[in-house]
Amino acid sequence: MATANDRAVLQTIFNPSTPFGDIPGLDEEEEDVQEEGETFAPELLEQVRDLELQGVSAAESGDVSTALERFNEAIRLLPExxxxxxNRAQALRLKGDVAGALRDLDTAIRLARGCGRAACQSFVQRGLIRRLQARDEDARRDFQRAARLGSAFARQQLVLLNPYSALCNQxxxxxxxxxxxxxxxGSD
Structure with a gap:
């Protein structure tokens, strides 16, 4: 049985563009269902989760308008x-409403108080948008915050944003x- 350190070394050898010690699946967070159940009424939470799943399915099939309807309904039922x-930020981004997506991500971060899975996802999404806008310093800050919350993807983005790290990886x-x-x- 390989140790965590062994897996980290192998990960670095086979995927040198990922940060050392970043083992896929090792630090992925699962949604803390119990905490949400204590915060929101269970029946309402189940209804909202179902709406969000419908929205995600609609977005995946290319029906962004229906996705937005489902996410709007979920937000109307549980605005906190x-x-x-x-989810709505992702659909808004797909629709081309980047400003609306950023507003929703800011709201999600505020509601999550900058911690937990929801904040982590928001920081990653916002970092990606900022990277596309060539706002690399803002993107770096978002990825750093997401990385501190456990995002392996954010750590990979930080490596890509660091020219010295990229050169070392090359x-x-x-x-x-x-x-x-x-x-x-000798053939080079």
């Missing part, structure tokens, strides 16, 4: 729950390539 705003890839195939080392 961050998840609905996260050199590591080249070195590993030469170690795997020593006969091609």
């Amino acid at each position: 729950r961050a998840s609905g705003y996260n 050199m590591l890839c080249e070195m590993l390539g030469r170690l795997r195939n020593p006969n091609s080392a």
